[in-house]
Amino acid sequence: MSGREQDVVGVPPVAELPGPSAEDWDALAAEAGNIFLTHAWAQCWWRHYGQNARPHVVPVPGSGAFMALSSTGRMLRQARLLGAGPADQLGILGSASQVPSALRELRTFLGGRPRHDLFVANDVPVSEAWAEQLGGTVLRFEPSPVVTLSYDTWDEFLAARSRNFREQARRKERRLHRDFRVVLRLADEETFDRDMATLFTLHQQRWGTDAGFASGRERRFQIEFAAVALAAGRLRLWVLELDGEPVASLHGFRFAGAEYFHQGGRNPAFDAHSVGFLLLAHAIRAALEDGMGEYRLLRGGEPYKARFADAQADVCTVAVPLTARGRLAVTAAARRRA
Structure with missing residues (x-):
């Protein structure tokens, strides 16, 4: 089974x-x-x-x-x-x-x-x-930040951010590729079960073993909906691997011209490498390059969201x-x- x-x-x-x-x-x-x-x-x-x-x-x-x-x-x-x-x-x-x-x-x-x-x-x-x-x-x-994707290229997107943001995004990405063998991939039918288990493990590593998203009824619900979303072409489950080890995961969706960041997780042992920041930047870049109109960071006013967002859809x-x-x-x- x-x-x-x-x-x-x-x-x-x-x-x-x-x-x-x-x-x-x-x-x-x-x-x-x-x-x-x-x-x-x-x-x-x-x-x-x-x-x-x-x-x-x-x-x-x-x-x-x-x-x-x-x-x-x-x-x-x-x-x-x-x-x-x-x-x-x-x-x-x-x-x-x-x-x-x-x-x-x-x-x-x-x-x-x-x-x-x-x-x-x-x-x-x-x-x-x-x-x-x-x-x-x-x-x-609850704040619900949004990243508008009204740019033709990723470089244009970065140009609209602060100098500090641009330098960090580029420098940290170069350093990650220098120090590790980096794989960024989306879950597919073959990897789905493994990638969902990785998402829950990384979520618990970041938020604790009693995190509601990764346990009990909500875990069962999330697995079932993600499987349906995958079959419909709506699932965007990203995994970042360093030297073959999953270190960060981003669970999102794509629907009606927008992309959604629903949940995520990361291994705190790799926080010095900003793996969460870099994975989110990669997901936003992919959404922009695929022609999405916006990237919705959804509920929560965490500071890292404010670094990317330029609009609000508060709830x-x-x-x-x-x-x-x-x-x-x-x-x-x-x-x-x-």
């Missing part, structure tokens, strides 16, 4: 989600410009996170746009955007211009039956003003109380985060 099969064994099958076909669903995800809204992400999420929940589709009249939700709870009946947790950004399936009408439909749905106490919109674009339009409370704000988590019980829950959550 392969590593991939071992990680998904025992997970119960799940029925197909409601809504349009996978092809139509993905066309709307492309319109939204969001890999985390694709049918495959939703289906994999439901398989691993949908226990004891109900799926709902809230259509926007007069358009094909819709929202996919899940609802759970007995003591506190909650509705959330389907895919929450592992996703770095969620929202409506459709264009940004359809957000106001979509949120009006959402409010109508939440006020109907079954009655919900609380709606939580995880990691929705700040620019879409969900809190203002729904009368909700922002529980969390926030919004809670909307719908009953007295929901208002108490939102007040308590806001106090905990204060």
